[in-house]
Amino acid sequence: MDPLQFLTWVRGTGLNLALSILVLGVLWRLIxxxxxxxxxxxxxxxxxSGASGWHTIFRRSVPAPGMLKTSPVTYIGGYVFHVxxxxxVFLFAPHIKLIQSLLGVSWPGLPxxxxxxxxxxxxxxxxxxxxxxxxxxxxxxxxTFGDWFTWGLTFLPLLTGWMAVHHVLLPYTLMxxxxxxxxxxxxxxxxxxKLFHAFTVFGSRWFNGTVNGHKGVPV
Amino acid sequence: xxxxxxxxxxxxxxVMDAPIASYFNSCVHCGLCAEACLFYTETGDPKYTPIHKLxxxxxxxxxxxxxxxxxxxxxxxxxxxxxxELGEWQxxxxxxxxxxxxxSVVCPVGNDIVYMVRKFRxxxxxxxxxxxxxxxxxxxxxxxxxxxGIKLPAVKAQMKxxxxxxxxxxxxxxxxxxxxxxxxxxxxxxxxxxxxxxxKIMHQAGKTWTLCSEAFEATxxxxxxxxxxxxxxxxxxxxxxxxxxxxxxxxxxxxGHAYTALRWEGANLIGRPFGFKVQHIVEVLEELRVAGLLxxxxxxxxxxxxxxxxxxxRRGGVIQPQRNLMNMVAKDFVEMxxxxxxxxxxxxxxxxxxxxxxEALRMEAFKRKKSQLDAVKPARLVTACANCRIVLEEGxxxxxxNLPVIGLTEMIAEHIPDTAGGD
Numbered sequence: 001m002d003p004l005q006f007l008t009w010v011r012g013t014g015l016n017l018a019l020s021i022l023v024l025g026v027l028w029r030l031i032x033x034x035x036x037x038x039x040x041x042x043x044x045x046x047x048x049s050g051a052s053g054w055h056t057i058f059r060r061s062v063p064a065p066g067m068l069k070t071s072p073v074t075y076i077g078g079y080v081f082h083v084x085x086x087x088x089v090f091l092f093a094p095h096i097k098l099i100q101s102l103l104g105v106s107w108p109g110l111p112x113x114x115x116x117x118x119x120x121x122x123x124x125x126x127x128x129x130x131x132x133x134x135x136x137x138x139x140x141x142x143x144t145f146g147d148w149f150t151w152g153l154t155f156l157p158l159l160t161g162w163m164a165v166h167h168v169l170l171p172y173t174l175m176x177x178x179x180x181x182x183x184x185x186x187x188x189x190x191x192x193x194k195l196f197h198a199f200t201v202f203g204s205r206w207f208n209g210t211v212n213g214h215k216g217v218p219v
Numbered sequence: 220x221x222x223x224x225x226x227x228x229x230x231x232x233x234v235m236d237a238p239i240a241s242y243f244n245s246c247v248h249c250g251l252c253a254e255a256c257l258f259y260t261e262t263g264d265p266k267y268t269p270i271h272k273l274x275x276x277x278x279x280x281x282x283x284x285x286x287x288x289x290x291x292x293x294x295x296x297x298x299x300x301x302x303x304e305l306g307e308w309q310x311x312x313x314x315x316x317x318x319x320x321x322x323s324v325v326c327p328v329g330n331d332i333v334y335m336v337r338k339f340r341x342x343x344x345x346x347x348x349x350x351x352x353x354x355x356x357x358x359x360x361x362x363x364x365x366x367x368g369i370k371l372p373a374v375k376a377q378m379k380x381x382x383x384x385x386x387x388x389x390x391x392x393x394x395x396x397x398x399x400x401x402x403x404x405x406x407x408x409x410x411x412x413x414x415x416x417x418x419k420i421m422h423q424a425g426k427t428w429t430l431c432s433e434a435f436e437a438t439x440x441x442x443x444x445x446x447x448x449x450x451x452x453x454x455x456x457x458x459x460x461x462x463x464x465x466x467x468x469x470x471x472x473x474x475g476h477a478y479t480a481l482r483w484e485g486a487n488l489i490g491r492p493f494g495f496k497v498q499h500i501v502e503v504l505e506e507l508r509v510a511g512l513l514x515x516x517x518x519x520x521x522x523x524x525x526x527x528x529x530x531x532x533r534r535g536g537v538i539q540p541q542r543n544l545m546n547m548v549a550k551d552f553v554e555m556x557x558x559x560x561x562x563x564x565x566x567x568x569x570x571x572x573x574x575x576x577x578e579a580l581r582m583e584a585f586k587r588k589k590s591q592l593d594a595v596k597p598a599r600l601v602t603a604c605a606n607c608r609i610v611l612e613e614g615x616x617x618x619x620x621n622l623p624v625i626g627l628t629e630m631i632a633e634h635i636p637d638t639a640g641g642d
């Protein structure tokens with residue numbers, strides 16, 4: 001298989017396969033998790049404005065009082081990496097074109113120099129949180145194979161994408177094919193690793209906000 | 220698998236629900252919950268990271284409720300939960316967790332970790348891995364009626380004392396009273412001022428109230444140990460008493476977990492909504508204050524601060540009323556750092572204060588409270604939970620801090636003029 005054939009495969013069969021596993025995997029996992037249901041709360045509700053699941057979905061994106069000071073790297077590194085990743089994925093013109101070909105919708109992108117800058121910043125933030133995970137006793141203690149593995153799965157698409165654009169190390173065609181392959185690996189593993197928090201984070205915040213909102217506590 | 224482990228696993232499987240599944244799947248191992256837990260911040264030991272306290276439960280969830288988990292269990296790739304492991308976890312689930320819920324309000328993905336610890340305790344106690352101290356308290360509550368072994372005659376004796384000292388009759392088993400007043404053992408034995416305070420306050424407000432001879436104990440060790448069957452037995456006594464006496468409102472005493480047991484868990488334990496209201500005494504005092512029925516004279520002039528019981532504030536939603544009440548009688552009321560919603564636990568909630576072997580750790584964790592107090596240097600410390608009060612007193616003594624601890628209700632009552640003889 002030459003680089004062009006490889007690229008054609010990852011763009012066709014590979015992408016279809018990855019997307020199918022992603023969609024079916026996400027559906028399966030959501031049913032597996034949320035199908036468990038929960039019991040109704042029979043205690044008398046205390047109504048307080050701002051105390052609800054929906055409020056918590058948004059509110060929990062902001063650090064709790066005093067927490068930013070105790071863990072600045074986790075918060076700032078986390079913000080920069082998540083926002084950066086979202087910008088690169090959804091606002092890079094070639095990505096928008098791909099989404100348009102798949103779903104038929106499109107939106108304006110960012111200038112490519114800007115995307116380039118955001119990519120570097122997001123990678124730097126990822127390296128920072130990785131160092132933090134290695135050096136902080138609590139994080140290292142909690143870390144499992146899955147944490148290192150998913151870090152790699154997330155980092156590779158950023159790195160290979162940046163390298164493809166800048167023609168570093170390998171010829172463009174091969175690097176682009178590797179970039180797409182790395183994204184496909186990310187999509188395939190997303191439903192079955194901690195990356196699935198991308199979906200469950202909303203449910204978790206909602207449950208927490210609802211359970212405590214019932215007591216009139218805006219959490 | 221031993222019979223008790225088998226039972227524990229069965230109970231754990233029953234309590235797994237969608238929130239727990241969602242929480243376990245959301246955790247990204249960021250470790251922020253550790254920074255919210257006084258057992259970690261004061262010891263620096265990563266094993267006290269709140270989410271780690273649930274590790275056996277997480278594995279069981281994965282092995283029993285996910286396709287991949289079941290598969291890896293079948294192939295022998297994942298480690299089954301063992302009796303030894305649960306035994307090892309007892310310290311993490313009970314001694315080093317006061318169910319204060321600080322972790323649940325900081326988790327960035329929104330995991331309600333304390334919700335899971337409460338459920339994990341169901342399995343732990345069913346498997347026989349609960350501390351002797353709480354086991355004893357549960358046994359005494361179920362068989363004798365109170366965790367400290369107090370019976371009705373002790374309550375009656377206290378009623379007599381209050382009647383003699385203040386000249387106000389203490390109603391017992393009065394059908395149709397507005398309020399049913401509950402007590403905690405701690406108040407009956409250590410803080411009799413509470414009952415006297417209630418008598419004065421209710422007398423001034425002109426409210427009808429009563430004690431109940433079949434249900435005077437509000438605390439619920441069954442909930443603390445995590446045994447819903449026993450918690451139900453205990454709470455059912457109060458429900459039966461309230462229904463028999465046809466009261467409108469049951470007042471939870473100055474006790475944090477009694478409030479949670481009655482106000483939030485009670486109806487769920489008995490499986491039907493209550494026909495009466497449940498309020499913490501602080502909520503009742505606030506209502507009386509707003510209605511102009513609580514009239515105090517004079518002010519405390521020394522520097523006072525307030526320790527928020529976790530179950531009342533962060534876990535119960537009552538934060539402002541105690542501040543309004545403090546300001547009613549205190550000229551120099553100062554707030555500790557993190558007071559209110561983010562207040563730090565005394566270190567003895569959730570049954571922890573009953574665990575003898577956990578005392579050294581509790582004292583270590585108390586350094587957090589000490590630093591909060593050192594920041595404002597109060598002359599006296601006010602709170603609204605008899606358990607917090609005892610734990611605070613122990614901690615203060617351990618660190619040789621000369622700081623009296625008082626109950627809010629009793630302080631308010633001291634500012635109510637003695638009019639008993641006059642009307």
